[in-house]
Amino acid sequence: MKIFKFILSFITYLMALIAIVISIGSAICKFTDLPKDSFIQIFGYITFYWILVLSAVVLILFLLIRNFRIAMLYLGVMILFTLFLDDFSLNYMHHRKPEHYEAYDSINVAAYNIKYYAYGIGNISEFIKESDYDVLLLSESVLTTEKLEYLKRSLPAYSILTDNGHDLSILSKYPVLNYKIIELPTYLASLSGSNDIDNLKASGIHRSFVHAIINVNGTPVNVLSLRLIAGRPKDTSINEDLRWGKYLLNAQNEELSVFTNYLQTLNGPVIFGGDLNVSPNTEIIHQINHYAEDTFLDDHAFGSFTFKVSCPTMRLDYLFHSRDIITKKSEIVKMGIVLSDHFPIRAEFLVPKKTEQAIK
Secondary structure, rough: OOHHHHHHHHHHHHHHHHHHHHHHHHHHHOOOOOOOOOOOOOOOOOOOHHHHHHHHHHHHHHHHHHOOOHHHHHHHHHHHHHHHOOEEEEEEHHHOOOOOHHEEEEEEEEEEEEEHHHHOOHHHHHHHHHHOOEEEEEOOOOEEEEEEEEHHHHOOOOEEEEEEOOOEEEEOOOOOEEEEEEEEEOOOOOOOOEEHHHHHHHHHOOEEEEEEEEEEEEEEEEEEEEOOOOEEEEEHHHHHHHHHHHHHHHHHHHHHHHHHHHHHHHHHEEEEEEOOOOOOHHHHHHHHOOEEOOHHHHOOEEEOOEEEOOOOOOOOEEEEOOOOOOEEEEEEEEOOOOOOEOEEEEEEEEOOOOOOOOOO
């Protein structure tokens, strides 16, 4: 009996230590600028949901070994970590409201990973028509010539801009003033199959993000659709999993560097988003927050899961905006019909009308 209690106690304290180490690592990712090659970044990719599950198990174990004082102390520590590390913000408490609404235009934007139209391009087209968004930032929007022509016929109200059909699209009801495809240093990875790191470069096709300048009642507004690289390794071996994970970490940082450098060249209001394939505590999101505001946390205390539709446990999809824009409302769109493995995120923005200050 004593041996059993010793083993149970050892397991309990070990699991508690692991949970605290992971939480500290996540805190460093969230609040500190880390070097791109820092191994600590991996802690940010651990969804805090799983840390809470581990913590609940540890708390039960503490109660089983009748260490109530340590159990209450551990509970207090994890509550603090939850408040500071979870997808949590107090920004909604001082949510900006315009003094003069007539100085702003309203624009309704959605970001949606549509899983390469696996649930039917006709269903996606109907959803877009019924939702009536002004602008959509689509990811995993893999379009053949035939599919692109179908969308143009079924969605005549929209200009449809793509990255040559590989991944990203921008749909806009507003006139398009300019449009660019910006190349990233990484190469296309399979969305549905496995990936061999050594063969990615062989395709010769770089990944990219897309940028459109749209005319919102006379005000040029920058909208960008972005999806950071993700995918599956070539096999399920531990060695290949680790190798692929390291590759993705470095590749996402390279992509983010190009993207944020590009952001700093833009003038006027900016809205961007998509499936970033990272959780909120990652260094990736920490870096983006230097340049833009997280739309969903503008009017919510906690983030909301966007993936996976069948069992939501992660927030991977985001909308961000420059600080001259005000979020009027934002939400994760939970639909009755399943059109993807992601939920869309939408927001109504108030964009300052064109002035000398808005457009440099």
